[in-house]
Amino acid sequence: MSRTWRFVLDHYLVLPLGGAIAIVWSNASPLAYFKVSQALAFAVNDVGMAFVLAYVAQDVVEAAMPGGTLHPWRRAVVPVIGGIGGALAATGVYLLYVQHANEEMLARGWPIACGVDIFFCVAIARAIFRRGSAVAFLLLLALASDVVGLTAASRTFLVADVHPAAGFLIVAAVVVAAALRRRRVRSVWPYLLCSAPLSWLACYWTGLHPALGLLPIVPFFFHSARNLNASGAGHGEHRRANHFEEVFEYPVQAVVFLFGLVNAGVLLRGFGTGTWAVLTALLAGRPAGILAAVAVAVSAGLHLPRNVGWKELIVIALAASLSVTFGLFFAAAVFPDGPLLMEMRIGALGTAAGILIALAAARLLRVGRFANVPLARQALGAHLTRGPA
C-alpha cells in the first residue's frame, strides 16, 4: 500500500472527500441530492455507523487493557474531567445562545455541543505533537465528551414506535457474545452473525440510537493491548491479531465516506441561529470549559501528564473544538430532516476552523513540532527594532 493511501486511511480523509462532494452536489442539484441522501440515511447512519462506532470502541477497549495507552484508569482522571468540563461549558454556551436568540426549538440540539471529532482532532494532535502523552490526553478528553453526547443523543433517537420490552435482546446478545468468547472464538463473524443482530435490534426497538448497537458486544471480541498515542499505531501486526479490525478496516472507510456524503450536504444559505450557536459553543465555550475544568482539577491536587504544560493544554483544548463527524452524527440523531438540522450541520462543518485555530495556536505558543520554529512576531519585532531601511 502506498504511503499516500495509508495517510488517507489513517487520517480518515475519505470523510472530507465525501463531505466536499456532498456540498457541491447539494448546492448544484438539491432535489437529486436530498432524494439520494435521505434514501441512504438509514443504511449509513443507523447501520453502517454501528460498525464505525464499534471500530472506535475496540480501539478504546484495547487501549484500556494492560499495556495500552489508557491503562491504568487513574491516568485518565484529568483528561476526563477536562472533557466533561468542556462538554458542560459548550452545552451551557449553546443553551444560553439559543435562549438569548429566542429560538427554543433549537434547545434540544444541545448534545451536538458535546461532540468531539475523535478522528480529526487526534489526527491534528498527532500532526502537532507527533506522539506522546498530549495525544493520549486529547483522545481521552474527546472520548469523555462524546460519551456525554452519545448518551444524550441516543435517548432522542427518532423512531415512530418504541418497544421497551425489546431491551431483553441486549441481554441475549451479551450472553451469546460471552459464550463465544468463552469458547475462545477468534473470528469476528460468529459474533456479528449471532450476537450483533440481537443487540442492534434491541437498540432500534427500544428507541436507542441503533448506531450504538454493536457497542455492548465489542468488549467480547478478541483484543490485544494497543498504544494509541504512537503515530500509525494499531496497524500491521496488531491488525492481524484482531480479526474485527482486519475485516472492517476498508468497509469502515467506505462507511465514513458515505457518512460524509449523506450528512455533509448543506445549502449554503441554510445557516441560521443554530449554526452560530454551535460554532460559539464549540469554538469558544468548549476550549474555555476544558481549561477551566483542568485548572480546577490541578488546583485540587491532580497532575497533568508529563510533557503536557499549559501551553500544550491550550492547543489541546482548541483542537478539541473540532466536531465535524460527531457533530454531524449527533445532529442527525437529534433533529429530523429539515431546516433546523441544516443549521446544525453547517455549524458542525464550520468547526473545521478548529484545525486552523489549533495549528495557529501551536505555532504561536511554539509547542510540539513548532517548538523550534521562530515566531513571526519575533521576526516582526526584530524588523521594528531595526526600523525601515
Next chain:
Amino acid sequence: MRAPRQVIAFVAVWLLAPLPFHAQDLSVPNQPGSLKFAAIGDNGTGEQPEYDVANQMDLWHQRFPFDMVIMLGDNLYGSQGPGDFVQKFERPYKTLLDAGVKFYASLGNHDKTSNDSYRLFNMGGERYYTYARGNVRFFVIDSNFLDPPQLAWLESSLKSAREPWKIAYFHHPLYSDGGRHGSEVELRVRLEPIFIRYSVNVVYSGHDHIYERLKPQNGIHYFVSGAGGELRQGDLKRSAMTAAGFDQDRSFMLNEIAGDDLFFQVVSRTGQTVDRGVIHREGYQ
C-alpha cells in the same frame, strides 16, 4: 351542477380581470355558506406594522366576515411570556377575537413548543393536528420537527380524510423564491410525495418575509405568506415558478372556498390588493 358553477367562476374572473381594478375592492365572491378564512404568517412582532396589518384585517372583516385565521408560524417573536401574548397577539387582533374569529396556529422556528397549549391558538396542546370546516380538511404540520411519528400521523390522517378539499399549512415553504431562505428542499423530499399521493390541493407557508404565489407544482398550489408583521423588502427573487408576488410591504390573505373553487385576495398593510385569483379543485376523488 358543478360545471356551471365552474363556468360562472371562471367567467367572473375573466370578465373582471381587464377592468380598471379598484385596489380596495373585494375580489372574493363572499357567498353565503362558503368557508371564509384569512391567512397570516410571521406576524408576532408586537410592533406597529403588525398592528397595521391587524387593523386592515378588521376593516376587511367587516366586508368579508371570515370565521377563522390560519397562522403560518412565527406567531410570536422574541420573548414569549404572558405579557408578550397580550402585546403580540391578543391586543393587535382584539377586535377579531372579540368578534369570535378563531385562530388556528402552526409553529414557526421562533415559536416555543409550549405555545401549542395557548388557548387562543386552538392547537389543543398538539404541535401538529387536523380539523375540518365544511368540505375542507386542514392539516397543520410542525415543519420544525418533521419526525417519523408526525409523518406517520400525516399519512394516516390524509388517508382517512373524506373531505374534497385538503389544505396543509406549516411554517417552512417547500417552494419559495425568497432570497433569504427559499425552498426547503429537504422537507419537500419528505412531504411532497405524501401530498401528491393523497391529493392535497393547496399548501400555505411563511418563513420568507414576503408574499409569493407559485405556479402549481405537481398539481399542488403553493402560497408563501410570511409578511404579516415582519418584512424583508425586495427579497423576492422571481423565477420561472413565480406566479405572482409582493415584497414591498406587509400583507395578509383572504380566502374563500365555495364548492370546487378557492378564491383568494392578498391585501397589503395599506389596504391595497396585490394579488387575487381563483383555484379550481381538480377532479380528485
